Amino acid sequence: MKAILLVAHGSRRKQSNDEVLSIAEKLRNNCLQQYDIVNAAFLELAEVLIPDGIKKCVNDGATSIIVLPYFLNSGRHVVEDIPNVVSDTAVHYPEIDIKIAPHLGASDLMVDLLATSADTAKSEIT
Amino acid sequence: MKAILLVAHGSRRKQSNDEVLSIAEKLRNNCLQQYDIVNAAFLELAEVLIPDGIKKCVNDGATSIIVLPYFLNSGRHVVEDIPNVVSDTAVHYPEIDIKIAPHLGASDLMVDLLATSADTAKSEIT
Numbered sequence: 090m091k092a093i094l095l096v097a098h099g100s101r102r103k104q105s106n107d108e109v110l111s112i113a114e115k116l117r118n119n120c121l122q123q124y125d126i127v128n129a130a131f132l133e134l135a136e137v138l139i140p141d142g143i144k145k146c147v148n149d150g151a152t153s154i155i156v157l158p159y160f161l162n163s164g165r166h167v168v169e170d171i172p173n174v175v176s177d178t179a180v181h182y183p184e185i186d187i188k189i190a191p192h193l194g195a196s197d198l199m200v201d202l203l204a205t206s207a208d209t210a211k212s213e214i215t
Numbered sequence: 216m217k218a219i220l221l222v223a224h225g226s227r228r229k230q231s232n233d234e235v236l237s238i239a240e241k242l243r244n245n246c247l248q249q250y251d252i253v254n255a256a257f258l259e260l261a262e263v264l265i266p267d268g269i270k271k272c273v274n275d276g277a278t279s280i281i282v283l284p285y286f287l288n289s290g291r292h293v294v295e296d297i298p299n300v301v302s303d304t305a306v307h308y309p310e311i312d313i314k315i316a317p318h319l320g321a322s323d324l325m326v327d328l329l330a331t332s333a334d335t336a337k338s339e340i341t
Contacts, residue, residue, distance in 0.1 A: 203242050207219050
């Protein structure tokens with residue numbers, strides 16, 4: 090069974106964390122054909138943290154997990170912190186194939202998303 | 216002339232700021248038909264800051280500006296800080312129509328972008 094673990098930074102502001110959970114739910118509903126499990130976790134400041142998020146995917150029956158960083162830039166969190174936590178956790182699950190996807194700013198679709206967001210505001214300009 | 220001002224948080228890490236400038240350049244090339252000007256600015260920690268970014272758009276000939284927040288969540292920066300700086304700056308340009316677009320996490324395209332990023336990693340799983 091294939092799983093996605095959406096990983097955001099985590100915030101002291103509950104609404105920001107709830108937005109991540111809401112995006113994960115939309116992703117779950119959108120990817121039913123390709124992924125059996127979609128969970129969310131946080132690097133810090135919010136529950137669940139990445140190790141527990143990976144554990145939950147495994148408990149849900151995952152045989153492979155794609156860790157999907159909900160980050161715009163390739164900063165320290167993306168380049169060092171998330172890979173370190175994932176690799177420290179992965180040693181407990183040697184039978185599970187765990188990969189980390191690129192950060193969002195690396196996607197070709199980002200420019201389309203930006204253009205669409207701009208058009209949302211443009212429609213208000215007379 | 217219509218302008219987009221892409222506004223990111225700004226980082227002490229030059230590479231993160233350069234990634235924003237690179238995204239702005241891609242957006243510029245992608246939106247030549249709809250927008251005459253695409254510039255970038257930062258909320259803090261990096262140059263140019265938002266007031267100078269707006270000034271540059273006006274100097275480039277903009278008659279309307281869409282401020283496009285390069286932020287994932289509707290945190291304090293999106294809800295308070297950017298609107299406050301934009302509105303403080305806008306009083307100097309009463310003839311320019313300035314609108315703020317939604318943050319990126321609010322876009323319907325975000326789920327498609329996430330699914331595509333996951334597929335990038337999935338293709339590496341045997």
